[in-house]
Amino acid sequence: MTARRGEPAMWLVPHTHWDREWYEPHDVFRARLVMMVDGLLDLLEAEPECRFTLDGQAAAVLDYLEIRPGAAGRVRGAVERGQLDIGPFLILLDEFCCDGESIVRNLELGVAACEAMGGAMRVGYLPDMFGHAAQMPQILRGFGLADAALWRGVPAGVERDAFMWQALDGEAVRVEYLWDGYGSALKLFEPPEKADRLIGAYLERHARRFAGAPPAGMYGTDHMAPRTDLMGMVRAHNRSHPGTAVGVATLGQVVASRDHSDPALAALPVVRGEMRSHALGNILPGVLSVRTGLKQAMAQAERALTTAERFDAWIGGPDRAAFFARGWGLVVESSAHDSVTGCGADSTAEEVEARLHVAAHVARGAIDTGFADLGRHAPSGDVAVYNPSGWDMPVQAELVVEGEPSQLPGSVQLLEVLGTTLGDEDVAARDLPRILRRIHGRELFGRQIREWGFPAPGELRLVVADIAPGVFDLDAFATELERRRRECDPGQRWRVRIVTPPSMRVLVGARAPGTGVVAVGIGRRGPHGRPVRAGGAWLDNGLVRVEVEEPGTVSVTDLPTGRTVRGALALVDEGDRGDSYNFGPLDAGAVGEPARVSVSLLEGGPLRGRLGIDRTYRLPAGLDAEDRSRRSSAVVDQVVRTTVELREEEPFARVCVDLVNAAADHRLRVLVPTGERGVGGSASAGQYGVTMRGRGGEGGWGEYPLPTYPATRFVSAGGVAIHTDRLMEYEVVDGDPADAIALTVVRAVGLMSVNLHPLRDEPAGSEIPVPGAQYLGRRVRTEFAIDLSCPDWSGSDVVRHSDQFRLAPVVAEGTGPAADRGRADGLAPRGRPAARTTGRVCLESLRRRGGGLEARFVNYHHRDEVLGAMMRGLWDRAGLDGRIVEELVDPATMVVPASTILTLRTHAGTTTGAEA
Secondary structure (H helix, E strand, O other), X not given: OOOOOOXXXXXXXXXXXXXXXOOOOHHHHHHHHHHHHHHHHHHHHHOOOOOEEOOOEHHHHHHHHHHOHHHHHHHHHHHHOOOEEOOOEOOOEOOOOOOHHHHHHHHHHHHHHHHXXXXXXXXXXXXXXXXXXXXXXXXXXXXXXXXXXXXXEOOOOOOOOEEEEEOOOOOEEEEEEOOOOOOOOHHHHOOHHHHHHHHHHHHHHOHHHHOOOOOEEEEOOEOOOOOOOHHHHHHHHHHHOHHHOEEEOOHHHHHHHOOOOXXXXXXXXXXXXXXXXXXXXXXXXXXXXXXXHHHHHHHXXXXXXXXXXXXXXXXXXXXXXXXXXXXXXXXXXXXXXXXXXXXXXXXXXHHHHHHHHHHHHHHHHHHHOOHHHHHOOOEOOOEEEEOOOOOOEEEEEEEEEEOOHHHOOOOOEEEEEEOOEEEEEXXXXXXXXXXXXXXXXXXXXXEEEEEEEOOOOOEEEEEEEOOOOOOOOHHHHHHHHHHHHHOOOOOOEEEEEEEOOOEEEEEEEEEEOOOOEEEEOXXXXXXXXXXXXXXXXXXXXXXXEEEEOOOOOEEEEEOOOOEEEEEEOEEEEEEEOOOOOOOOEOOOOOEOOOOEEEEEEEEEOOOEEEEEEEEEEEEEOOEOOOOOOOEOOOEEEEEEEEEEEEEOOOOOEEEEEEEEOOOOOEEEEEEEEOOOOOOOEEEEEEOOEEEEEEOOOOOOOOEOOOOOXXXXXXXXXXXXXXXXXXXXXXEEEOOOOOOEEEEEEEEEOOEOOOOOEOOEOOOOOOOOEOHHHHOOOOEEEEEEEEEOOOOOHHHOOHHHHHHHHHOOOEEEEOOEOHHHOOOOOOOOOOOOOOEEEOOOOEEEEEEEEOOEEEEEEEOOOOXXXXXXXXXXXXXXXXXXXXXXXXXXXXXXXXXEOOOOEEEEEEOOOOOOOOOO
């Protein structure tokens, strides 16, 4: 291959792939980063022809500038001179371990940060992600990015160094395919004296793949500093071998030089949807199931932030944008492909999980600032409930009310009769003043003093309650207490009792409008159409019936259709000799039969019914100490509590599998039969799309293709849908009498990577012990729901059901006029819901932005759907980056094409705040 006029024979792209945290925690790697970037800036300033790509993530620059703030001008100068490419992402994420909105916010934050430092690279650089989500091309296009560059997951049919990648809606980006990884050119200068021959041989050997275009040779690898002698070697080669001249460029410059004409793009191969093939590179699928606490923390933080933003959009009031910026920043930096994946050191996993918990705390704090306003929408003694879903849905809330169980109406569920004594102590008269120190205004033990008295000599009685009408005269109480103390001997014993009126913890229900509020309390009219009934081992709400079978499994029946699956919730445990990257199966040693089973009725309705199934399994304690290919002969008791729950008006059964992990080196899965044999595949929702998958994976490189896959919202197979509240690994497995969906509850391993893996040809990293990934002694909770009411997922309400399962309402104690208690219609909310939907298109994000509101909807269905949204004010259609692409659309009637992400922003000048 020889150079064409004006072009080199090949491009060389110097870069580093900077894992922000991995086998070392973030600040250890950052110390190395600072030294590397110091040298890089010196090199760029000394070598004007040198170019460098700083890994596609703005975080590398931001981390550096936190330590070297004085270098900001040097960074900007290098970017503006075209020597340095940064961004467009804030972080190089794992596309499957977070949800779609996190990907959008990642690009929002990354582009904004890069623009402040000279400009973002116009390439969606995805070099080391462990597979690629189906909707990524649509997301990139939403930010005006027409190109991507990536490596892993590409199917075997791609034999070019470029292809077109289509999202589920048909939008496409041109991909600069890093077919030999992000270090493809590293060997061309090793040793330097053989560079001329190595470059020529490389170009000749792969000429067919390049199809006449100068290939991009990626010169860099993990945490690699730039070579100070690289430009000298390139110049020497070009002088002696002009026919195979090498040009040095950033990745953005290479992509910009490509032919983007319609004929050139039409000639490229086309790949549609997600890319999780093992054929041309390892995708390391075991990261989906290791350290499940990280996946749970990520999902909880994402939901907390989107709920807080929706609540903020409804409640209005003070600006909370800074809270959300902090929360999303923590989530996005935790989404890195060596962070939330859990495939790093224990110290890294601990830091990431703590960071995600803080993100959820930030969201909770933002909501807390609006509790007072929310509480005004329900009378004292009731609660105000905000529904964050775009759809109307039944909501439930717990209340503490005074009275006796016999006084409850049939529509209210008694949960617990509370004790009346908060304090009963024997106190010497001289110590009575300490009682006063416990009182703060009117508050005592977290409640309000309602009355006080001295029922008998040497006895003080204080009555406290959540609601205390009238006035409490602290001075009068203190004066009387002091008088009585002085009248008795200092050592005389007093009985001091602090009591509450008889009270109960109860469950109440109502129906709340989408992104709106309803008042809920005793005497208010709730759904109550299909109350939950229960027996010792069954639950029934008129839509679903659940019955416990032997040995602790359940049958689930969809009552309107009569469809039933039996044997659900069986548990199967297998040994795992793999690592954090890949499951390593053993030939034998699976455990599926419990040693002991007990069943109990925990709640009997009418609003909520719960069954508890306790099973004890005798599991091998780990792998054999002498032979990792078999399980240990030592056994441990593994107790698993499974709770099955039905709620009034819900067409699915909620399940919680709860355990404290007792065994090492194993994988525990729960099975849900599909009711069919020969199930051909599955549909799985996540990252703003639904992907159809077969029963097998494509192999061919260095990793055996286990057919385990990710599900973030739901998975549907054989007419059974399972709703999830976080990323879960699943597999459709053969079964008798029906195939089943297997969900991974816990996968425990002790090594970051093993050198010799039964399903992988090469190590994925160093063989570093990670005892924390064994989860020994750690509580693991897995929640999901079984839904038989949507056998044809795309023509059903399965997405609405997943919202109902995943989204918890915001509940505040009522502070409105007590006279409004008992009104069956509730109180009118302050302003209409901001984005209430009636069709099958899902509201995914609602927030205040740019002086108005922004609403993001996703049509997960593979067919066009009418949006059917009732929204305040006038709206424009926008790109994901906020650009207005169509003015004054009608959310009520507009059609959302299949698999489309739709962003709407309020039209300039529209009033959207909550109305008085």
